[in-house]
Amino acid sequence: MITKQMVDIARGHANPYWEIKSITAPYGSPLITDETSLNVSSKVVLSILKEIDYDIDGVIIAAFGDPGLENAKKFTSIPCVGLSxxxxxxxxxxxxxxxxxxxxxxxxxxxxxxxxxxxxxxxxxxxxxxxxxxxxxxxxxxxxxxxxxxxxxxxxxxxxxxxxxxxxxxxxxxxxxxxxxxxxxxxxxxxxxxxxxxxxxxxxxx
Missing domain, CATH: 3.40.50.12500 (Rossmann fold)
Structure with a gap:
């Protein structure tokens, strides 16, 4: 539900020709509330990036702590941005x-x-x-x-x-x-x- 809300908001501000795909973390806390869950999410982000189809133009890491953002930028040449x-x-x-x-x-x-x-x-x-x-x-x-x-x-x-x-x-x-x-x-x-x-x-x- 939360992922869908975030994707809907993103679509409302994106280029109408963009195709926006969402990937929900397969494990870890559904809501990041502390440093432990933030650190777990950082590992999840990198594991997702290693598996996704790279026929994409960019990535938004949709968590305010920007988990895994710095490692994502090192891992891939496609633009990656965080909410924070x-x-x-x-x-x-x-x-x-x-x-x-x-x-x-x-x-x-x-x-x-x-x-x-x-x-x-x-x-x-x-x-x-x-x-x-x-x-x-x-x-x-x-x-x-x-x-x-x-x-x-x-x-x-x-x-x-x-x-x-x-x-x-x-x-x-x-x-x-x-x-x-x-x-x-x-x-x-x-x-x-x-x-x-x-x-x-x-x-x-x-």
Whole structure:
């Protein structure tokens, strides 16, 4: 269900002539909530890349921790992008201060590491996390929206963020719904990943 939602969102922002295929991890946690499941996902990503048909133009790793992204870029010459990478690069454009609103407290350090690796840590104002259990809240969309809305408001008012990333692939539908409540950019990782991949493919084909 979550994979289908993410693919539908990606299709809505992709070139209409693109064919988008999804591959769900055959093992590991269905929801990445801690460093252990993130590390397992990194291994899964590489194993999938070794088996897929390479008659493709690009890959989006649809998890906010970008599991296996660096190894994927080393393994294949086709463009590979991650959700965290794509959204943080956009959020920090022109020195803009940004925050990340997410549901997984045990992944806070990995998000900080991604910002540091991407060279945007100086622009990261905060990482704010919802209060409910990250697995349980996914089954209550109304509660998810409300808790993220409160967190985003704190990012803006207390942390002076000029943009807020909704940090999670499974939060994609929530990210879309939250934009209506705020005047500042609420950044959706999946559409940003599609746009980033599109630019990379275009540059590669020049």
């Amino acid at each position: 990478e794509s959204s943080m690069l956009v959020a920090s454009q022109n020195g803009r201060r940004f925050s990340v609103a997410t549901t997984t407290p045990k992944l806070k350090s990995s998000i900080e590491e991604r910002a540091n690796l991407l060279g945007v840590s100086n622009y990261l104002a905060s990482i704010r996390i919802t209060t409910s259990d990250p697995v349980l809240i996914m089954s209550d969309h109304v509660q998810l929206i409300e808790e993220l809305r409160i967190v985003i408001m704190k990012c803006i008012v207390e942390d002076f963020a000029d943009a807020v990333i909704i940090g999670g692939g499974p939060l994609a539908s929530a990210a879309k719904d939250l934009k209506q409540f705020f005047d500042i950019p609420i950044i959706e990782p999946i559409p940003e990943a599609v746009r980033y991949l599109s630019r990379m493919i275009s540059d590669r084909n020049k």
